Amino acid sequence: MGNQIKLVGHRFENLRAIRSHGAFHEFLLADALDRYRAMVGDENLGHVLGICCKPWEVDVLSRMPFESITLSGVTDYGRMKRMAAADPRISFRLENAECMDFGTRSFDLVYCKEGLHHLARPILGFYEMLRVCRRGAIFIEPNHTWLNRLLQALRLASSYERGQWHNISGRDNFVFRFTPDMLVKLLNSYYLESGYRLEIRLGWLSSRFMCNSPDSLRGVFCVAGWIAGRLPGARGNYMTAIVIPGAQLPCDPVAYGTLFRSDEAVEEL
Numbered sequence: 001m002g003n004q005i006k007l008v009g010h011r012f013e014n015l016r017a018i019r020s021h022g023a024f025h026e027f028l029l030a031d032a033l034d035r036y037r038a039m040v041g042d043e044n045l046g047h048v049l050g051i052c053c054k055p056w057e058v059d060v061l062s063r064m065p066f067e068s069i070t071l072s073g074v075t076d077y078g079r080m081k082r083m084a085a086a087d088p089r090i091s092f093r094l095e096n097a098e099c100m101d102f103g104t105r106s107f108d109l110v111y112c113k114e115g116l117h118h119l120a121r122p123i124l125g126f127y128e129m130l131r132v133c134r135r136g137a138i139f140i141e142p143n144h145t146w147l148n149r150l151l152q153a154l155r156l157a158s159s160y161e162r163g164q165w166h167n168i169s170g171r172d173n174f175v176f177r178f179t180p181d182m183l184v185k186l187l188n189s190y191y192l193e194s195g196y197r198l199e200i201r202l203g204w205l206s207s208r209f210m211c212n213s214p215d216s217l218r219g220v221f222c223v224a225g226w227i228a229g230r231l232p233g234a235r236g237n238y239m240t241a242i243v244i245p246g247a248q249l250p251c252d253p254v255a256y257g258t259l260f261r262s263d264e265a266v267e268e269l
Contacts, residue, residue: 003194
């Protein structure tokens with residue numbers, strides 16, 4: 001059947017149009033949702049799970065034709081519950097993204113923006129997203145490049161985020177950065193060659209420089225980001241990945257004791 005992998009960049013006019021911190025983040029989500037709809041070719045978006053969601057994300061999701069919107073997160077807990085009470089499609093519950101209490105393939109779409117790198121085990125969170133999604137998964141996370149390593153050395157990019165009270169146990173978090181190659185390996189392990197589709201949009205985006213600068217400087221930063229996004233091995237610090245599942249799903253992870261009744265059964269393998 002074969003897997004399909006596509007890498008694309010941000011258009012300059014889209015980067016130039018981002019004029020505020022809020023517009024920066026809303027653009028990433030709206031762009032991902034529009035591309036997801038085009039990939040699945042269906043206006044009926046079904047049921048969505050938003051992991052580590054914030055109130056502004058709920059505003060964007062609520063404007064889309066989802067049948068139900070399930071939210072999981074620990075920030076702005078009270079406001080999230082009030083938003084859920086105001087829209088009959090919305091429900092809210094606390095979940096550990098590394099081990100969610102949802103059945104396999106429970107949601108048409110699973111979405112997470114900049115939440116996985118707050119986990120102690122980000123790859124577990126990624127695989128949980130794949131486990132509970134039926135039609136697709138969207139995640140937006142930092143991307144790892146040689147240029148980002150240079151920026152970290154110059155202290156223009158962070159390696160750790162401190163004071164993260166909303167993390168489990170209030171832990172600080174290492175900014176885990178995915179790469180396209182890493183995603184392909186993880187998906188090949190999970191779906192094998194059963195026809196998954198992966199579309200990754202990469203680009204250099206910074207609310208610090210692009211949004212919080214005078215208009216003249218903002219244009220310079222947009223040009224610099226657009227050019228940097230075309231350097232070999234340095235296509236962007238932000239990654240938006242859309243995964244359309246393959247067909248050959250693994251069984252759910254369970255302890256061996258629930259699979260085999262005796263050591264003899266194991267030896268027969």
